[in-house]
Amino acid sequence: ESASEVRTWDLWVHAWMILGLLRAAEIESQGREIAVRIGDLLVDTFESGRSVIEQGNHQGLSSTILLEPLALLSAATGDRRYTVLALKILEEAEAKGLGLLEPSRDVAEIGTGKAYQILWTLQGMLALFRLTDDPRLVQAVRAHHDNVDAHHLTPLGGPWGGIAGHKEVFNAKGFFHPEGIVETCSTATWLSLSYELFRLTGDGRYAEAFENAFLNSLVGAADENGSDWCYFTFPNGRRNNTYHWACCKSSGALALENASAMAATANDHGVSINLFLPARHEFERDGKSVIFRQSVAWADGEVTGSIAFESSEPCEMTLSLRQPMWGEALAISVEGVAVAAEMDDRGFWNLKRNWNPGDTLEWRAKTSIRVHPYTQTIEHHGQEIVRKDFAYVSCGPWVYAASLFDGFRKEETLRLPKLLPDSVLRFGPKSCQFGPSLELLLPGRASISLLPYAEAGGRHDAAWRTTWLQVAWQ
Numbered sequence: 001e002s003a004s005e006v007r008t009w010d011l012w013v014h015a016w017m018i019l020g021l022l023r024a025a026e027i028e029s030q031g032r033e034i035a036v037r038i039g040d041l042l043v044d045t046f047e048s049g050r051s052v053i054e055q056g057n058h059q060g061l062s063s064t065i066l067l068e069p070l071a072l073l074s075a076a077t078g079d080r081r082y083t084v085l086a087l088k089i090l091e092e093a094e095a096k097g098l099g100l101l102e103p104s105r106d107v108a109e110i111g112t113g114k115a116y117q118i119l120w121t122l123q124g125m126l127a128l129f130r131l132t133d134d135p136r137l138v139q140a141v142r143a144h145h146d147n148v149d150a151h152h153l154t155p156l157g158g159p160w161g162g163i164a165g166h167k168e169v170f171n172a173k174g175f176f177h178p179e180g181i182v183e184t185c186s187t188a189t190w191l192s193l194s195y196e197l198f199r200l201t202g203d204g205r206y207a208e209a210f211e212n213a214f215l216n217s218l219v220g221a222a223d224e225n226g227s228d229w230c231y232f233t234f235p236n237g238r239r240n241n242t243y244h245w246a247c248c249k250s251s252g253a254l255a256l257e258n259a260s261a262m263a264a265t266a267n268d269h270g271v272s273i274n275l276f277l278p279a280r281h282e283f284e285r286d287g288k289s290v291i292f293r294q295s296v297a298w299a300d301g302e303v304t305g306s307i308a309f310e311s312s313e314p315c316e317m318t319l320s321l322r323q324p325m326w327g328e329a330l331a332i333s334v335e336g337v338a339v340a341a342e343m344d345d346r347g348f349w350n351l352k353r354n355w356n357p358g359d360t361l362e363w364r365a366k367t368s369i370r371v372h373p374y375t376q377t378i379e380h381h382g383q384e385i386v387r388k389d390f391a392y393v394s395c396g397p398w399v400y401a402a403s404l405f406d407g408f409r410k411e412e413t414l415r416l417p418k419l420l421p422d423s424v425l426r427f428g429p430k431s432c433q434f435g436p437s438l439e440l441l442l443p444g445r446a447s448i449s450l451l452p453y454a455e456a457g458g459r460h461d462a463a464w465r466t467t468w469l470q471v472a473w474q
Contacts, residue, residue: 011055011063014038018069022076032076039073042066043081046088053092061110061117064093064100067124071131083131086124100125101136103143107152108161108170110144115152115159115170118144119189126196138200145197148190149209154235155372155392155399155467156453157209158182158217159190167232176376178236178390178468184221184229184248187213188255195262198274204322204347207262207274211324214259214275215434216399216453221252224459235392235401235467236410239460264292270317272348276305276324276397290315298435300427303327303367303396309359318352319361320344326396327365334361367396369438371421373471390468391416393425393450398435401456401465402448411470415442418473425450 018038024031046052056063067086074082090100099105100121110118122141129137151173154160161170162181171180191213198206221230223241229252231242242248264281265272271283271292281292291310296303307319323330323343330349332341341349351361371391378386393400405412417423428437432455440448450456457463 011042011052011066014042015065015069018073022069022072025076035073036077036079039070039077039079039082042070043085047081047085051092052085052089053096058114058117059098059111060093060096061098061112061114061121064089064098064121065117065124067121068127069124071124071127074131075127083128086128087132090125090128100144101140103140105144105147106173107144107147108172112166113161113170114166115161115168115186116183116189118170119148119159119186119193123189123193123196126193126200129200141193142197142201145193145206145209153213154180154182154217155394156182156216156220156233156235157190157211157213157399158187158233162232176374179234181232181234182217182221183232184218185251187217187221188248188251188258191218191255191258191262195258198262199265202267202272202346202348204274207322208325208347210259210262211275211397212399214255214262215397218252218255218259219434220454220465221248222454222459223461228461235465237465239457239463239465241461264294267320269350270319270352272320272322273307274322276303285315285317288313288315290317292319298396300436301366301368302364304362304364306363307361309355309357309361311355311357314354314356316352316354318350319355320348320350321363323347323349324365324397326394327367330363330365332361332363334359336362369393369395369422369425369427371416371425373421373473374468389471389473391421391471392467392469393438393440395438396435398452399467400438400450401453401467402440402450402469403457403466404464405448405466406446410464410466413470413472414440414448415474416469416471 018035021031021035052063053060066089070082070086074080093100098111107118122144125137125141148159152159152170160180160182167181168183191210194206194210221233228241229249230239231246231248263275263277263279266283276296278296279294283290289311293308293310296305321330332339341351343349371393373391376388377384424441426439428439428449430437432451434452434454438450440450453467456465
């Protein structure tokens with residue numbers, strides 16, 4: 001009892017232990033038995049009056065992350081005591097005014113605004129919804145996801161903060177800085193939350209949010225050596241590989257596994273292709289193995305792909321393809337013959353047919369280079385005292401960045417035509433691992449090479465990337 005008066009009990013460790021042991025239980029049943037012992041310890045400690053919220057910092061957010069492991073443990077064992085404790089934690093959080101169940105609350109105003117903990121807690125609320133069917137839970141989570149998506153992401157899709165306060169805390173809505181800090185753990189948890197919302201609703205918006213953060217923010221935090229990760233990344237800034245024990249290294253690796261799960265998902269009607277990545281998908285349907293192999297190619301202004309049915313037996317099912325927001329409507333053909341697919345209200349094209357071994361679906365979509373302007377202004381007593389113009393460039397799902405200008409300068413103000421800013425951009429000759437390269441061609445200076453953020457400057461420690469370009473509009 002005296003220990004809790006001077007320090008917090010690290011419930012974070014218990015949360016991860018339960019999750020890890022439940023996963024291990026898929027291979028060895030003893031894992032669940034140990035997870036149950038941890039769950040019982042939590043119930044025995046906190047069910048009678050003692051507050052979980054008071055044991056975690058960031059106004060209790062470092063303890064509310066217990067919601068998901070408790071809910072999953074309850075689902076795995078059928079023991080409702082864990083659900084009851086999770087609901088007690090949520091009730092305590094609301095009594096303290098955290099605002100997790102308030103759909104109109106800005107996430108920066110939940111507790112201290114600690115991004116990783118808030119996003120993980122929201123994921124726990126979804127897990128509780130599956131056990132309780134309480135509509136308030138999913139309504140609040142969807143509203144908070146919309147809030148993050150609209151106000152608290154960098155162009156690279158990662159939750160950002162840290163300039164105006166704690167480095168892992170959301171900045172206030174409307175705050176802007178080109179060097180906005182994105183913690184890799186927060187990106188990984190944002191991916192996980194988007195995946196769980198997609199799994200629950202099937203809404204393509206969540207797959208789109210996942211794709212943006214995965215291909216840009218997460219992959220942009222990974223070193224080419226396959227081992228090192230950045231603790232923080234910045235739209236404009238230097239790659240800094242973190243120390244060996246930092247949790248961002250494990251979070252990044254776990255997020256890669258999430259991408260594997262998100263790439264394609266099974267449903268009652270068939271298979272949904274959610275991400276446009278080279279992949280092999282295998283599912284079981286009606287006792288049969290259903291196998292698809294997906295390939296994707298990016299060319300100047302067009303993306304094409306194929307999905308080959310590699311199962312040994314025919315299978316009647318619906319194949320669904322997400323319509324990406326960054327491209328024109330997909331043109332779809334099977335075995336070279338154009339087919340008419342139906343678009344549903346989730347943002348997916350659906351094609352129901354009897355798939356035979358060797359059948360190949362092909363699709364293509366036009367995509368264009370886009371320039372996204374942003375004007376930063378600061379006012380004082382109604383007077384504008386700061387105005388700066390910025391822009392970033394995207395093509396398809398990729399956000400682009402420059403390396404050091406002319407090999408040494410970290411900043412440069414560029415003249416761009418305001419009416420047709422994309423007219424000074426063209427597809428470049430460089431071969432990229434991800435999307436196509438771009439060239440920025442301006443009068444009176446050497447061309448500027450733009451590469452997908454994950455590749456710009458090199459995929460190694462100390463590389464420099466500039467995503468937000470300073471602009472003088474012409």
